Amino acid sequence: MKKVAVKVLEESGSQALQYSTTEGFEPLRKQIAKKINAKFKTNVDYSNILITSGSQQALDFSGKLFLDDDDVVLCESPTYLAAISAFRAYRAKFIEVPTDENGMLINELERILQQNKSVKLVYVIPDFQNPTGRTWSLERRQQFIEIINKYDVPVIEDNPYGELRFEGEMLPAIKSLDKKGLVIFVSTFSKTFCPGLRIGWIAADAKFIEKYVLIKQGADLHTSSISQREISKYMELYDFDSDIEKIITVYRRRRDTIVDAMEKYFPSDIKFTRPQGGLFTWVELPINMKAKELLNRCLKQNVAFVPGDSFFPNKVIENTFRLNYSNMSEEKIHEGIKRISKIINEGQQ
Amino acid sequence: MKKVAVKVLEESGSQALQYSTTEGFEPLRKQIAKKINAKFKTNVDYSNILITSGSQQALDFSGKLFLDDDDVVLCESPTYLAAISAFRAYRAKFIEVPTDENGMLINELERILQQNKSVKLVYVIPDFQNPTGRTWSLERRQQFIEIINKYDVPVIEDNPYGELRFEGEMLPAIKSLDKKGLVIFVSTFSKTFCPGLRIGWIAADAKFIEKYVLIKQGADLHTSSISQREISKYMELYDFDSDIEKIITVYRRRRDTIVDAMEKYFPSDIKFTRPQGGLFTWVELPINMKAKELLNRCLKQNVAFVPGDSFFPNKVIENTFRLNYSNMSEEKIHEGIKRISKIINEGQQ
Numbered sequence: 001m002k003k004v005a006v007k008v009l010e011e012s013g014s015q016a017l018q019y020s021t022t023e024g025f026e027p028l029r030k031q032i033a034k035k036i037n038a039k040f041k042t043n044v045d046y047s048n049i050l051i052t053s054g055s056q057q058a059l060d061f062s063g064k065l066f067l068d069d070d071d072v073v074l075c076e077s078p079t080y081l082a083a084i085s086a087f088r089a090y091r092a093k094f095i096e097v098p099t100d101e102n103g104m105l106i107n108e109l110e111r112i113l114q115q116n117k118s119v120k121l122v123y124v125i126p127d128f129q130n131p132t133g134r135t136w137s138l139e140r141r142q143q144f145i146e147i148i149n150k151y152d153v154p155v156i157e158d159n160p161y162g163e164l165r166f167e168g169e170m171l172p173a174i175k176s177l178d179k180k181g182l183v184i185f186v187s188t189f190s191k192t193f194c195p196g197l198r199i200g201w202i203a204a205d206a207k208f209i210e211k212y213v214l215i216k217q218g219a220d221l222h223t224s225s226i227s228q229r230e231i232s233k234y235m236e237l238y239d240f241d242s243d244i245e246k247i248i249t250v251y252r253r254r255r256d257t258i259v260d261a262m263e264k265y266f267p268s269d270i271k272f273t274r275p276q277g278g279l280f281t282w283v284e285l286p287i288n289m290k291a292k293e294l295l296n297r298c299l300k301q302n303v304a305f306v307p308g309d310s311f312f313p314n315k316v317i318e319n320t321f322r323l324n325y326s327n328m329s330e331e332k333i334h335e336g337i338k339r340i341s342k343i344i345n346e347g348q349q
Numbered sequence: 350m351k352k353v354a355v356k357v358l359e360e361s362g363s364q365a366l367q368y369s370t371t372e373g374f375e376p377l378r379k380q381i382a383k384k385i386n387a388k389f390k391t392n393v394d395y396s397n398i399l400i401t402s403g404s405q406q407a408l409d410f411s412g413k414l415f416l417d418d419d420d421v422v423l424c425e426s427p428t429y430l431a432a433i434s435a436f437r438a439y440r441a442k443f444i445e446v447p448t449d450e451n452g453m454l455i456n457e458l459e460r461i462l463q464q465n466k467s468v469k470l471v472y473v474i475p476d477f478q479n480p481t482g483r484t485w486s487l488e489r490r491q492q493f494i495e496i497i498n499k500y501d502v503p504v505i506e507d508n509p510y511g512e513l514r515f516e517g518e519m520l521p522a523i524k525s526l527d528k529k530g531l532v533i534f535v536s537t538f539s540k541t542f543c544p545g546l547r548i549g550w551i552a553a554d555a556k557f558i559e560k561y562v563l564i565k566q567g568a569d570l571h572t573s574s575i576s577q578r579e580i581s582k583y584m585e586l587y588d589f590d591s592d593i594e595k596i597i598t599v600y601r602r603r604r605d606t607i608v609d610a611m612e613k614y615f616p617s618d619i620k621f622t623r624p625q626g627g628l629f630t631w632v633e634l635p636i637n638m639k640a641k642e643l644l645n646r647c648l649k650q651n652v653a654f655v656p657g658d659s660f661f662p663n664k665v666i667e668n669t670f671r672l673n674y675s676n677m678s679e680e681k682i683h684e685g686i687k688r689i690s691k692i693i694n695e696g697q698q
Binding site: 001005006009015019027060085152190194196197230 | 413
């Protein structure tokens with residue numbers, strides 16, 4: 001990064017430090033378009049890309065663009081916590097669409113769309129979802145886009161983790177199946193490169209991008225020119241994908257470690273997901289066991305997780321939690337699961 | 350900047366590239382608090398500072414925090430274009446408070462506050478205002494804060510240009526006169542350092558800062574860690590104020606050049622401001638002369654300015670325009686004014 005930072009300042013220091021266009025640094029927009037077209041089978045031009053300050057900003061802007069008091073957002077149940085906050089800031093309401101291990105249940109989705117005329121947005125994370133780690137099957141993606149086309153409702157496809165696949169084939173983004181331009185694909189460099197640079201993007205049809213650009217203009221004019229140019233230069237000079245491979249190798253081992261440890265130590269009535277990529281696994285305790293109480297006991301043993309209740313915008317579900325295996329050594333992961341298991345077992349005696 | 354970028358990455362590369370706190374980089378918040386307390390006589394602690402992505406983001410957040418459909422914002426007449434857009438995004442309405450060369454007319458301000466119960470925010474730029482270049486007198490600031498206290502309404506004091514004073518004494522910020530914590534002071538490094546880094550800030554009482562932090566969390570988590578650390582390191586290693594002195598020296602000469610040229614060439618029925626700092630002067634044509642028509646003719650001679658109508662949220666005023674003298678050589682400024690004058694004179698024959 002030092003080399004890159006110096007190169008950017010040497011080659012284009014004055015532009016990098018000046019105001020720039022709201023849409024973002026053109027070479028970076030081209031690199032992103034090329035990347036997602038190759039990896040997720042989308043077919044977007046760089047003109048369909050708006051650079052944002054992380055994908056969180058893309059979610060906030062989506063709230064601003066689509067949502068008003070009491071408008072309804074459909075989301076997976078559970079869904080990403082910070083998306084709930086972003087949309088709630090616009091006083092939207094949520095309907096949780098029931099999901100299984102392959103994604104939203106399509107019959108349920110259609111039933112809800114039929115019954116609710118004030119659905120303004122559907123929010124999904126089809127790849128290695130936060131918090132569950134689950135991935136939508138190709139068939140489910142196809143069924144989903146059919147229903148979306150029928151009811152003509154915009155979709156946010158949030159995909160921060162899709163590039164972090166440990167095994168199996170990459171699946172095409174829902175955006176790649178979208179013929180009506182209803183899907184807005186949102187992603188970020190935060191999970192594959194550096195979160196501190198705060199660079200994300202929106203890939204969408206021109207009709208949406210134009211509106212997002214106006215919102216961005218009013219919100220912060222543009223994303224840091226220097227951060228944009230640094231990532232772009234890095235992608236130009238280095239093999240970005242081999243860096244991702246390194247991350248994947250580490251995360252895969254950590255996923256293996258956590259899943260193995262849970263299989264070994266957890267009582268058999270505790271369910272958990274085995275993610276094929278990303279950062280998270282999702283644990284379901286027996287119905288009478290409260291994740292928050294468990295957390296309180298675990299904290300005393302220096303182990304932490306995120307109780308699942310805050311990932312449900314409406315439902316009260318107290319017996320789930322999310323584990324993030326990406327930022328701990330295998331040794332600590334193993335020890336952590338062992339401690340959680342011990343505390344669970346003590347509680348059940 | 351190259352030195353600074355390398356130093357930041359060497360000393361704290363991993364933190365600079367990671368997620369960081371929403372409030373911002375603590376040493377930078379301390380540097381900002383110290384700076385504005387010294388320059389503008391405020392009395393804020395670093396805990397009162399939130400780092401934003403440019404001051405535009407501070408305006409957007411203020412809209413989000415204070416404004417809802419049909420709420421009223423009071424502003425100077427004219428006022429900053431991008432603030433109008435930022436607040437309009439929240440479907441607010443504006444009432445323009447008449448101003449003279451010393452700031453808002455206090456009697457008018459009070460009359461409007463008496464008559465309108467839906468005023469939720471007052472927006473002012475007391476130092477070298479955009480677009481007029483005018484600065485509020487100390488007396489007017491004192492009268493203003495008295496009325497604000499009486500009606501208990503929050504104020505955004507937008508001060509991006511205050512450090513760029515060419516002559517005379519720095520005036521205390523309205524924030525420095527604020528005993529009830531109603532004033533939210535907003536500024537940026539964009540005019541004194543590098544706009545491309547997109548670093549601005551909000552200085553306000555804890556009760557407001559807490560809410561702004563929540564908004565920032567939902568909007569983009571935090572501002573680029575690396576940009577924040579670079580500015581902070583720069584301020585630590587170099588004499589920031591002597592850099593500003595250099596900018597001031599250049600801008601002062603340009604201000605002199607533009608004012609001299611306008612005095613020399615403009616017909617006597619054209620009025621203009623003589624700013625004591627900042628980037629802008631404001632020109633008032635005879636009432637029957639339209640700035641947009643003049644602009645069309647000037648563009649053919651490669652001279653441009655911003656017609657004044659868009660700086661009035663409600664009023665239709667077509668005979669004013671804003672000149673930005675900061676980004677042109679003295680030679681070009683002189684030549685530009687000469688050409689505008691020639692075109693005006695031709696039009697009047």
